[in-house]
Amino acid sequence: MTPRFLAALLSSSAFALVARAILTFIFWGAGLDKLFNFGSALELFSFFGVEPAGFFVPLAIVVLLGGSALVIANRMAWLGFGMLAVFTALTIPIAHPFWTMEGQQRLFEFHVVVEHISLIGGLMVGAILCWRLERERLGR
Numbered sequence: 337m338t339p340r341f342l343a344a345l346l347s348s349s350a351f352a353l354v355a356r357a358i359l360t361f362i363f364w365g366a367g368l369d370k371l372f373n374f375g376s377a378l379e380l381f382s383f384f385g386v387e388p389a390g391f392f393v394p395l396a397i398v399v400l401l402g403g404s405a406l407v408i409a410n411r412m413a414w415l416g417f418g419m420l421a422v423f424t425a426l427t428i429p430i431a432h433p434f435w436t437m438e439g440q441q442r443l444f445e446f447h448v449v450v451e452h453i454s455l456i457g458g459l460m461v462g463a464i465l466c467w468r469l470e471r472e473r474l475g476r
Contacts, residue, residue: 353408359462360404362455363420367400384430399423407462414470417463421456428452 338346345351370377370393377396381389399419406416432452434445 352410356408356410356413359458360407360416360420363400363423364404364408367397367404370397370400386430396423407466410466412470413466414463417459417466421459421463424452424456424459 374393377393378389381387381393381396386392400423403416403419403423407413407420428449432445432448434442434449437445
């Protein structure tokens with residue numbers, strides 16, 4: 337039922353690589369930003385009460401870049417997806433606690449949280465599919 341050109345595109349390893357890079361862009365982009373603007377990242381983490389920032393910023397960089405690399409390289413991608421999903425979930429109570437806010441700020445942060453939850457769902461699907469494909473490849 338799938339048109340031939342779409343089947344060819346979906347079967348392409350190059351397309352899969354580009355898709356994984358695009359999906360993780362928000363994470364590796366943030367990781368590179370924190371890496372190259374380390375002082376600003378320290379200030380941001382301190383602002384949100386994530387202390388000691390000198391410990392958590394490098395940890396965040398490792399999670400963001402490492403998780404993205406696992407997904408993009410399609411090596412233990414399920415683990416990379418999991419790392420990125422947990423990181424995203426942790427940002428909700430730390431940086432987007434809409435339940436403590438009022439008015440327009442509350443509504444804005446609520447929508448950010450809804451987007452985060454949807455992204456987490458997509459990461460979960462990615463983890464499931466990559467884990468299944470890895471098991472098939474290994475004959476388990």
